Amino acid sequence: MNNPLRIGGITPLTTIDFPGRLAAVLYGQGCPWRCGYCHNPELLDATTPATVPWPEVLAFLQSRQGLLDGVVFSGGEPTLQAALPAALAQVRALGFQTALHTGGMYPERLQALLPLLNWVGLDVKGPLHAYDAITRTPGSGAKAFASLRHLLASGVAYECRTTWHAGLFSVDDLFALADTLANAGVAHWALQECRAPGAATWALTADQVERLGARFAGFVVRRG
Numbered sequence: 001m002n003n004p005l006r007i008g009g010i011t012p013l014t015t016i017d018f019p020g021r022l023a024a025v026l027y028g029q030g031c032p033w034r035c036g037y038c039h040n041p042e043l044l045d046a047t048t049p050a051t052v053p054w055p056e057v058l059a060f061l062q063s064r065q066g067l068l069d070g071v072v073f074s075g076g077e078p079t080l081q082a083a084l085p086a087a088l089a090q091v092r093a094l095g096f097q098t099a100l101h102t103g104g105m106y107p108e109r110l111q112a113l114l115p116l117l118n119w120v121g122l123d124v125k126g127p128l129h130a131y132d133a134i135t136r137t138p139g140s141g142a143k144a145f146a147s148l149r150h151l152l153a154s155g156v157a158y159e160c161r162t163t164w165h166a167g168l169f170s171v172d173d174l175f176a177l178a179d180t181l182a183n184a185g186v187a188h189w190a191l192q193e194c195r196a197p198g199a200a201t202w203a204l205t206a207d208q209v210e211r212l213g214a215r216f217a218g219f220v221v222r223r224g
């Protein structure tokens with residue numbers, strides 16, 4: 001591989017990042033967006049060298065054959081790197097199922113990757129009008145929603161995730177987003193409390209949460 005995937009860290013074992021599987025998580029270095037609540041700021045700089053060289057990543061995964069079901073590519077933003085398709089193919093050749101966590105900023109790349117994926121966690125950061133302020137990147141929302149369309153059309157298992165606090169966008173906008181997702185055909189939505197420094201308090205009643213979730217076959221709230 002000429003330009004191997006740059007990995008900024010590994011979680012050797014997770015039971016929560018790839019539903020139903022024991023998995024390792026590989027964190028791709030670099031992300032083109034700059035969300036204020038980003039929980040992995042050390043992974044944002046695309047020029048930072050790998051902390052775990054790719055051959056070491058493969059050696060680690062070979063040592064886990066038969067012990068792990070899958071490998072999650074997270075970040076940062078894994079689809080930033082042109083080496084991702086080859087890396088996915090290598091990991092699958094070792095016998096692992098594969099998952100991707102993405103913000104969906106490269107819809108065409110995501111579309112091409114979907115045949116190599118068993119599961120996708122797609123961030124839906126907010127309604128279209130709120131996207132650029134959240135990601136600090138012009139045009140980000142259109143790309144994310146294009147990725148959503150590709151994902152839903154593919155039939156690959158997925159979860160859409162929205163990280164929210166009341167300072168990002170209003171409760172009314174959250175209900176409108178839920179409608180948008182349900183109307184687009186989303187069946188699995190996770191609403192995650194944003195607990196970044198300076199985040200507004202969780203401003204939803206139990207009744208509002210129940211009404212938000214009623215639109216989806218699969219709905220989960222993650223707080224704390």
Ligand code: SF4
Binds near residue numbers: 031
């Ligand atoms: S898209 Fe994800 S990794 Fe990139 S800045 Fe936003 S939260 Fe951080």
